[in-house]
Amino acid sequence: MLTDFGLQDGYVAEMRGVVMSHDFEIRLVDITHEIAPQDVHGGAYVLSTVIERFPQGTVYLCVVDPGVGTARRPIVVRHRLGTFVGPDNGLFTPILGEDVVEVVEIVPERLGAVDVSRTFHGRDLFAPAAARAAVGANIHCLGNVVTDPIVLEGWDLVASGDGIQGRVLHIDRFGNAITNIPEQALEGRKGVLVKVGEHQLDDVAKTYGDVAQGQWLALFGSQRTLELSINGGNAAETLGIRPGDSVSVSWEG
Known part of the structure; x- marks a missing residue:
């Protein structure tokens, strides 16, 4: 899990609870919850430093989401190294390339999500989608194919x-x-x-x-x-x- 939520509030615990409610055996590891608020570039950088260290097939639940509730898409990225769940705002720039297998936009109804908060997609969309992916669900069951995920400007030299x-x-x-x-x-x-x-x-x-x-x-x-x-x-x-x-x-x- 990687977020900008900090640990003062209960946001991280809520997300953990949702994942564990799907399967209590899912192993949860914190990358960090101290990304500076709304710092998508910083979140992308920290993500880039750890993805080669975890076992292949790991599911990464990542939420740095200043555009929550807007038209920005909630996505799942299946990659050679694992599955990445979070907002389509450039957070996954480090892994978007030839090793991407497919990307889908999460459709809330396919998760059974009927009461989605406009301010907390981490709990209501990303956590349940990550839990489904962690227990082996085909990501096509979660949404529709995306061919143009967002890439951050200024990432390249x-x-x-x-x-x-x-x-x-x-x-x-x-x-x-x-x-x-x-x-x-x-x-x-x-x-x-x-x-x-x-x-x-x-x-x-x-x-x-x-x-x-x-x-x-x-x-x-x-x-x-x-x-x-x-x-x-x-x-x-x-x-x-x-x-x-x-x-x-x-x-x-």
């Missing part, structure tokens, strides 16, 4: 002959600004220059300890993408970096 432009996808708990610029894009490059806003660096470090305490740096994190950090500090707060900010990397050759 913009490349030029002597550089590349990406964006900050996520700020983690430590204040590291995590980008979509992959390590392989800089392999063998010399004279690398990293810019974000008015700040720039002329090198990419290997570890936080490569710079003095309190100094900012760029390095490749555990997801093999470029991160902007401060050794012993919070880069996002100190440098004023936010999700969506542009990050450019250039090189001499």
Whole structure:
């Protein structure tokens, strides 16, 4: 389960209760419920970091849904790695590609959902659909085929002959600004220059300890993408970096 609900309220428990009511043996694992409210890009990023770690066939119940109750579609995505249930708002951008088997739009009547809240599709649509998928239901039983699921803008890189432009996808708990610029894009490059806003660096470090305490740096994190950090500090707060900010990397050759 991945949501932006937090744990202060009972929203997560309600969803868990719905799933368990379908089958008490379904094993529920929390990815996180601390995605920033309405941060679809952040939710998509966190989802992208875990999907290779879970067993094939896992069902992912994901709700970061600022458009709940509008015309945005509730969907189920069957993928080589598992099944993904949630809103069609770009949250599933990381898995939309050649490994997608099929996508369907959930039809409430096929779930037996007759009293669907306009503000809590996580409980009334996504949780029961995920439970059905977890016990082996064919997703065609849940709705109608979709051929154009939403993909987030700005997820892909913009490349030029002597550089590349990406964006900050996520700020983690430590204040590291995590980008979509992959390590392989800089392999063998010399004279690398990293810019974000008015700040720039002329090198990419290997570890936080490569710079003095309190100094900012760029390095490749555990997801093999470029991160902007401060050794012993919070880069996002100190440098004023936010999700969506542009990050450019250039090189001499």
